[in-house]
Amino acid sequence: MIVDRIWSGNDYRNFHYLIACPESGEALAVDPLEWRLCHAEAKSRGWTITQILNTHEHRDHTGGNSGLVGATGAKVLAHADAASRIGGVDRGLKKGDVIKVGRTVELECLDTPGHTRAHICLFSHADQPALFCGDTLFNAGAGNCHGGGHPELLYDTFVNQLAQLPDATRVYPGHEYLARNLQFTLDREPDNRDAADLLERRGKDDPAASIVTTLADEKRINTCFRLHSPTVIARLREAFPDLGEHPEGRSVFIKLRELRNRW
Ligand SMILES: [Zn+2]
Ligand SMILES: [Zn+2]
Numbered sequence: 001m002i003v004d005r006i007w008s009g010n011d012y013r014n015f016h017y018l019i020a021c022p023e024s025g026e027a028l029a030v031d032p033l034e035w036r037l038c039h040a041e042a043k044s045r046g047w048t049i050t051q052i053l054n055t056h057e058h059r060d061h062t063g064g065n066s067g068l069v070g071a072t073g074a075k076v077l078a079h080a081d082a083a084s085r086i087g088g089v090d091r092g093l094k095k096g097d098v099i100k101v102g103r104t105v106e107l108e109c110l111d112t113p114g115h116t117r118a119h120i121c122l123f124s125h126a127d128q129p130a131l132f133c134g135d136t137l138f139n140a141g142a143g144n145c146h147g148g149g150h151p152e153l154l155y156d157t158f159v160n161q162l163a164q165l166p167d168a169t170r171v172y173p174g175h176e177y178l179a180r181n182l183q184f185t186l187d188r189e190p191d192n193r194d195a196a197d198l199l200e201r202r203g204k205d206d207p208a209a210s211i212v213t214t215l216a217d218e219k220r221i222n223t224c225f226r227l228h229s230p231t232v233i234a235r236l237r238e239a240f241p242d243l244g245e246h247p248e249g250r251s252v253f254i255k256l257r258e259l260r261n262r263w
Contacts, residue, residue: 001105001126005172006041007208008034012060013176017132018042018049019124021102026050028101029074030122030132031174035064039071049074051101054089055134055174056119057082058147079111081118093120110161112136114154115143121162129169131215137162138173139213140195141181142224144261155253158224167216176207184263185223188256189231194220227252 002022008014016038020027028051032038042049049072054062056079065076065088077099080092093099095111099122110121115135122132135143136157145151179202185195198221202211219225226232227249237243240255 001101001124001130003130003170003172004041004045005212006034006037007176007210008037009208010034013207014060015172015174015176017172018045018047019101019105019107019122019132020045020047021104023104024102026102028053028099028105028107029068030172031055031061031134032064032068033060033062035068035071038064039068042072048072051099052076053099053120053122053132054078054082054086055121055132055136056116057085058116058135061134061174062086079118079120082116107132112157112161114149114151114157115145116148117150117153119149123165123169129166130172131162131165131169132172133162134174137171137218137222137224138175138181139171139178139210140185140198140218140221141177141260142222142257145257146261151254151257152250154257155250158253159249162215163219163225165215167214167219169215171213171215171218176210178202178210179205182221184260185221187263188223188235188259189226189229190235191231192221223256224253227256232256 002020004018006016017030018027025047027047027049029038052074075090077091078089083089083092093109097109099107107122112121124130182199
């Protein structure tokens, strides 16, 4: 499996991905809003885009479908429950479905509600596992819930699904928000050396060269995976005095999500 990350250069800070089979040259495009960039990149690598996958129904993920279908004839795949809102979907997906790309690539569909109620993440079980997580998980952050989702669902997705994947999983989110999210981590957890180091190492803003994190990295720098950190809890209790001394992970997650909304 070859993963080609394409920086959109747009104001939404989208990342697009081409997932290609090295043997057949067939490729799947994930959320190709700036579809001309994806089309040009595929051409330059000698690949044919045969499938488009939308992680969810938001326009900043689906807006390139018709252009790319027009240029390539690719089939559109999306969560079955989002298909009617997206339109033009050829294959509705549910949890556990497998998407094949060419002869060598298999991607498993995870049903990951929270950012929206019908959100798909793609997981690759390859030697180096990979997760294409749309607006569910960002580098050092999580998607918001005001576009049709719910923080309780997002918590369940994080704890019961994402946190259970292998630590070596490479994380491929739908947007580049790393610096801002690291600043939030440091606001919540000023003693988080990993977050401080990464923010410094990151240096000048060049999203096209932004690092690809693993889930092991995320567990160190992403407050959504650090619900039992004593510093996170102590700082949160300053903002929410009603939170007990030993709050449940669920309450911590929901309060963090709430704080991040207005931060
Ligand atoms: Zn979204
Ligand atoms: Zn988005």
